[in-house]
Amino acid sequence: xxxxxxxxxxxxxxxxxxxxxxYRVLVAIGEATNAERxxxxxxxxxxxxxxxxxxxxxxxxxxGLSKDAKFKIKTTVNPMGFDFDTVSKYNVxxxxxxxxxxxKNSYEKMxxxxxxxxxxYEIFDLPKKGTHVSFAESNAAIYANSVSNLKTxxxxxxxxxxxxxxxxxxxxxxxxxxxxxxNLTIRxxxxxxxxxxxxxxxxxxxxxxxxxxxISGVSNLDKRSCKSLCAGMGTSGVCGxxxxxxxxxxxxxxxxKEMQTIQDELNTADAGDIxxxxxxxxxxxxxxxxxxxxxxxxxxxxxxxxxxxxIQKQVRKLGYQNEIERAGGELLxxxxxxxxxxxxxxxxxxxxxNSVKGAYYLRTSNGVDVNLKNLHQxxxxxxx
Amino acid sequence: MTLKIIVKGKANGIALxxxxxxxxxxxxxxxxxxxxxxxxxxxxKSLAEKILVFPFGVGSSVxxxxxxxxxxxxxxxxxxxxxxxxxxxxxxxxxxxxPLVVVSKDEYDSIKDGTxxxxxxxxxxxx
Numbered sequence: 001x002x003x004x005x006x007x008x009x010x011x012x013x014x015x016x017x018x019x020x021x022x023y024r025v026l027v028a029i030g031e032a033t034n035a036e037r038x039x040x041x042x043x044x045x046x047x048x049x050x051x052x053x054x055x056x057x058x059x060x061x062x063x064g065l066s067k068d069a070k071f072k073i074k075t076t077v078n079p080m081g082f083d084f085d086t087v088s089k090y091n092v093x094x095x096x097x098x099x100x101x102x103x104k105n106s107y108e109k110m111x112x113x114x115x116x117x118x119x120x121y122e123i124f125d126l127p128k129k130g131t132h133v134s135f136a137e138s139n140a141a142i143y144a145n146s147v148s149n150l151k152t153x154x155x156x157x158x159x160x161x162x163x164x165x166x167x168x169x170x171x172x173x174x175x176x177x178x179x180x181x182x183n184l185t186i187r188x189x190x191x192x193x194x195x196x197x198x199x200x201x202x203x204x205x206x207x208x209x210x211x212x213x214x215i216s217g218v219s220n221l222d223k224r225s226c227k228s229l230c231a232g233m234g235t236s237g238v239c240g241x242x243x244x245x246x247x248x249x250x251x252x253x254x255x256x257k258e259m260q261t262i263q264d265e266l267n268t269a270d271a272g273d274i275x276x277x278x279x280x281x282x283x284x285x286x287x288x289x290x291x292x293x294x295x296x297x298x299x300x301x302x303x304x305x306x307x308x309x310x311i312q313k314q315v316r317k318l319g320y321q322n323e324i325e326r327a328g329g330e331l332l333x334x335x336x337x338x339x340x341x342x343x344x345x346x347x348x349x350x351x352x353x354n355s356v357k358g359a360y361y362l363r364t365s366n367g368v369d370v371n372l373k374n375l376h377q378x379x380x381x382x383x384x
Numbered sequence: 385m386t387l388k389i390i391v392k393g394k395a396n397g398i399a400l401x402x403x404x405x406x407x408x409x410x411x412x413x414x415x416x417x418x419x420x421x422x423x424x425x426x427x428x429k430s431l432a433e434k435i436l437v438f439p440f441g442v443g444s445s446v447x448x449x450x451x452x453x454x455x456x457x458x459x460x461x462x463x464x465x466x467x468x469x470x471x472x473x474x475x476x477x478x479x480x481x482x483p484l485v486v487v488s489k490d491e492y493d494s495i496k497d498g499t500x501x502x503x504x505x506x507x508x509x510x511x
Contacts, residue, residue, distance in 0.1 A: 032469035057449035
């Protein structure tokens, strides 16, 4: 890789150990992905925030790093394990709460915006078309590339962290226009188009796609389905981008059979003890929809609803919080379904959700069974 | 010998050769550097001070923090030699400043377990 004189000096440690680490990471990833140089990025979105994902080793590393490191560009962060405002109501281990607090402090000390959200594309103003960003959260990276007209690789926790510290990223893969051209088209052959079918389509696309795929037979996708598609795709594979359009090149069909195979893999129960909504976290539009759908209804079981702190004021002001709580729902901010310690297999056998990404992590990380169905079905069957 | 440098540096140590991919998060005890996965061909052996030769890393990217912890706990390998550069191993070696190079299959197969290796990942040489 070719580095500028300044980059070379920083790599050698002339600007301190933190920057040397960050440049070592960028160069290592750049060499591994055949980048010829680094390029500037304007915004980093970091994963590796939840104590459940990074553990003691991550917590200790970040504590050390934050002693002198500062983020150089706009830096936003993924959800934590729980909502500090309400955690006392749940049975979360003291040690977990302490370690999560340390991680939060380390990121904030380095200058992160305390967004604790996996939908940065929905709660922040977007830079102009074609801007390079460095997004580590997979659904956010795919959404940024496919919907927001931004450019990013499907970054890992370390490449995005290094981007936050340096304002740079290796010029490789989806940052290059030729890689952004899809080499496979998936024909959407399912008629019932709801957020769950799009989540399943995404999961399929992630498995069969390379860096970028085209999807035909879909137009005017609403935000809920679009987020579901991105999250499903990010869960199952390396694919970091989709475009809608006519079939061209090699094609595969996403039909009832393919959909059933994935549904059978992810849907492991016919019922559940609790309902979870919000992986990705629900934005204001979705909270508004949910609140409307719940009019005159009450949940028959616990329902946890995950959303970003950024919308909390409006959720309260517009009466959605009252309406969802009246129906028996719990609104949780700063966290999401994935890897939360709030859902423990000691207390819960099965979880009902409309999220394909949530289903995957609930099963693999929390070790609970999942009953997967769309939001209309959930409201229909699980309220009275 | 041709090799690709992922993380620069020099090392001088004994080769510890594995034919199996390594899951740093699950398979390694970060306090001792010992391989604790019974199904791994290095089970029970310590990575400390060795030049670890293995195909590539697998599993959670958080494994990179494990590599960093090995270094903090003074039981990290001196260097690593892989067949393929996966991002977890690359990130982990970069965080911990452990030299990492990628070699061809023939070169990988020619490295015998227990031999003394001088790795120069500044100029790209293995002696």
